Amino acid sequence: MQIPGDKEILALHEKHAPSQEAFDLVYTHCVIVCGVAEQLLGRSGLGLDADLMRAGSLLHDVGVYRLYDADGKLSHSDYVRHGLLGHELLSGEGFPEALCRFSSCHTGVGLGRDDVRRQGLPLPAADYLAVSAEEQLVMYADKFHSKTQPPVFLTAVSYAASIRRFGEDKAAVFEALHERFGEPDLTPFIDMYGHPLT
Numbered sequence: 050m051q052i053p054g055d056k057e058i059l060a061l062h063e064k065h066a067p068s069q070e071a072f073d074l075v076y077t078h079c080v081i082v083c084g085v086a087e088q089l090l091g092r093s094g095l096g097l098d099a100d101l102m103r104a105g106s107l108l109h110d111v112g113v114y115r116l117y118d119a120d121g122k123l124s125h126s127d128y129v130r131h132g133l134l135g136h137e138l139l140s141g142e143g144f145p146e147a148l149c150r151f152s153s154c155h156t157g158v159g160l161g162r163d164d165v166r167r168q169g170l171p172l173p174a175a176d177y178l179a180v181s182a183e184e185q186l187v188m189y190a191d192k193f194h195s196k197t198q199p200p201v202f203l204t205a206v207s208y209a210a211s212i213r214r215f216g217e218d219k220a221a222v223f224e225a226l227h228e229r230f231g232e233p234d235l236t237p238f239i240d241m242y243g244h245p246l247t
Contacts, residue, residue: 150184
């Protein structure tokens with residue numbers, strides 16, 4: 050499998066971003082998630098594919114671009130679809146399934162077909178679950194930064210509290226990821242980007 054480099058990934062973001070504002074929000078988030086994932090990978094001693102993980106983290110949120118309307122407003126009601134939309138976008142660009150999955154399998158701590166049915170989500174009833182260790186690490190790193198307005202960094206404690214509203218099983222999945230990958234040091238990212246910590 051040929052893994053795209055940073056320049057190719059940047060060009061894809063620039064191609065699909067509907068505005069500079071959307072690009073700044075989404076691409077910056079992807080770069081932050083990549084940095085968090087690389088920090089955790091460096092400390093973990095896990096033998097993961099660092100190049101695949103880097104590309105996956107830089108691409109995981111490209112589907113958000115498809116949620117902007119002609120007036121530049123982001124559809125929050127359809128936001129749960131951004132992973133599937135990203136998978137479709139990346140597949141349409143000719144990327145392999147192993148990269149497309151980073152987009153469709155990072156929402157929350159994973160969505161199973163039962164979650165889709167029970168919550169009445171606007172998605173085909175299927176499993177959108179991180180399977181490989183690289184997918185799991187990107188999904189986990191993603192939980193420490195949010196694209197809210199303004200964007201914020203989150204501690205493991207604050208994310209665990211927010212995911213608990215979807216059930217204790219989701220909180221347990223996050224806790225297992227936390228035990229496996231550890232807590233990132235967000236200080237360098239906060240210093241670089243100026244987003245507050247919640």
